[in-house]
Amino acid sequence: MDVQISGRMLGCLLGKRRPLPLKGQNEADELAYKRFKTCIIQGSSRGGPAASTPLPSGRRCNPRIEFETICQRLELESSPRDPKQAQDVPQTRMQDLQTSVSSPQQHSITVRRSSDTETYKKVQWIWRAAVQPHDSSQQADSNERKPDLKPFANMNVQGMAQRTLWAPSLLNDYCKKKCYEQGDTNLLDCSCDGMIALALGSTVYLWNSETRALVGHFQPSLEPGSPRCRTHTISCLSWSGDGRTLCTGNRRGEIQLWDVDHKQSMWCFKSHLSVVGAVSWKQRLLSSGSTLGHIHHLDPRAPSPVLGAAFQEEGICSLEWSPGNELLASGSKEGLLHIWEGDVAGIKTPCKPVISMKQPSSVKALGWCPWQRKVIATGGGWKDGQLRIWDTQSGSCLKSINTNSQICCLRWAEKRRYLITGHGLPHNLITSWSWEFPSLNPMHQLTGHSQRVLHLAINPDNTNIFSAGADQRFCLWDL
Known part of the structure; x- marks a missing residue:
């Protein structure tokens, strides 16, 4: 009618x-x-x-994103509306290209959203080899020449560090009110071959710790007229076990794999709808966590790369597999440390943590003990300042010591049986600890940073420590 x-x-x-x-x-x-x-x-x-x-x-309302489970199997942050669209997941295997030192290499990658049919703007990732470094002696003798602020350029700074280099544009979101919503969990890592990867903004630099020379860098090159935005910024990175593949996560929710030998992008996948807070390898598998609390387990070799998923209500600010790949630890900005089972394949529904532990501050600094595989260490913020050693089987705290300082990062040195911690306020130093149950004793303190020590890395021989701080400095220390 x-x-x-x-x-x-x-x-x-x-x-x-x-x-x-x-x-x-x-x-x-x-x-x-x-x-x-x-x-x-x-x-x-x-x-x-x-x-x-x-x-x-x-x-009329025309919804573009539907939040639903995929075949009642995984609870992801978003799912395709069309089942056929799952085959269009952004996954690219680049052909082998010849490496050229004199000219940059460009690789075009088109990334699709996992929730609709629109595509991102085409992004070209460029590899640029390092140019010949400037003569540092001439720069030191000249008082009129301004300091070179290029990444990994020498700094003439007195301190205990063997060498201090520039690290401009190193992100420091630690002190913001919503510090962990931006990610930036780990922007420094050292491979098994001694290759240092450091993310400065949207660019990843490779520095050879043996030759002490800059190799080159990856950077995005947008189309002409496209503004450079913060979504291209690298939020976390991690080397694979064999040191041939570098994984990076950015603020667009993308996971990207780099073939360092051929200087090319291997694979790109839109894994999250929020910032990728942390990534961790499990042999050839990869786990990523977002600031919305979603954990995705990925297999880059599979047509449908998502193998499993997990979810925690708090945003993820740290993620790491145990040395034996038996357990996965995730830290939240609400102070919860979750331990997850290692079997991620064939999960029908999002799993729940095996055990959870609580500390008063965010769990950003986290690391498994290499020689005691059920033991994990965490560091507290400036209101807490406690360095804790946990037993993940019982959920009890084996040892806790007050450092009277903010703990921003930590690493284990297996061959030395040391635990290395990077601190913020009030002293901005690096401390090495000897850990033999039940004793945890401080051994050395290294000073040289004027602001927070945000990231740490250790070379394979456990002879050197590499640190990056909020003072835009990259330091090399003798352990």
């Missing part, structure tokens, strides 16, 4: 009151209102749809 009714009458009907009579309103309008009301009452009593006026097509 076609019924004409004014917008004023419809609004009054929804408000459960009759419209006020308007000046000049005729009896036809009153009759139309009564007929419209009668149709609605009769439709409600019969259980059928009530008559209504159609909405204009320009104001």
Whole structure:
């Protein structure tokens, strides 16, 4: 039944009151209102749809993202609307290219959203080899020349560090009010071959710790006219066990793998709808955690890379597999340390942690003990300052010591049986600890950073420590 009714009458009907009579309103309008009301009452009593006026097509709601489980198997942050679209997951295997030192290499990657049919703007990732370094002796003798602020350029700073280099544009979101919503969990890592990877903004630099020379860097090169935004910023990175593949996560929720030998991008996948807070390898598998609390287990070799998923209510600010790949630890900004089972393949529903532990501050600094595989260490923030050793089987704290300082990061040195911690306020130093159950004793303190020590790495021989601080310095220390 076609019924004409004014917008004023419809609004009054929804408000459960009759419209006020308007000046000049005729009896036809009153009759139309009564007929419209009668149709609605009769439709409600019969259980059928009530008559209504159609909405204009320009104001119809057209949802673009549907939040649902994928075949009742995984609870992901978003899922494709079309099952065929799952085959279009952004996953790229680049062909082998010849490495050229004199000219940059460009690789074009088109990344699709996992939730709709729109595509991102095409991003070209460029590898640039390092140029010949400037003569540091001439720079030191010249008082008129300004300091070179290029990454890994020498700094003439007195301190205990063997060498101090520039690390400009190193992100420092630690001190912000919502410090962990931006990610930036670990931007420094050392491979089994001694290759240092350091993320400065949206660029990843490779520095050879044996030759003490800059190798080159990866950086995104957008199309002309496209503004460079913070979503391209690298939020975390991690080397694979064999040192041939570098994994990076950014603020767009993308996971990208780099073939360092061929200087090319191997694989790119839109894993999250939020910032990738942390990544960790399990042999050839990869786990990533987002600041929304989602953990995805990925196999880059599979057509459908997502193998399993887990979820915690708090945002993830640390993630690490145990040395034997038996357990996965995730730290939250609410101070919870969760331990997850190592079997991630074939999970039908999002799993729950095996055990959870609580500390007063965010669990950003986290690391498994290499020689005691059920033991994990965590560091507290500036309101806490406690260095804790946990037994993940019982959930009990084996040892806790007050450092009177903010703990921003930590690493284990297996060959020395040391635990290395990087601190913030008030001293901004690096401390080495000897750990033999049940004793935890400080051994050395290294000073040289003027602000927070944000990231730490240790070379394979456990002879050197590498640190990156909020003072834009990259330091090399003799352990």
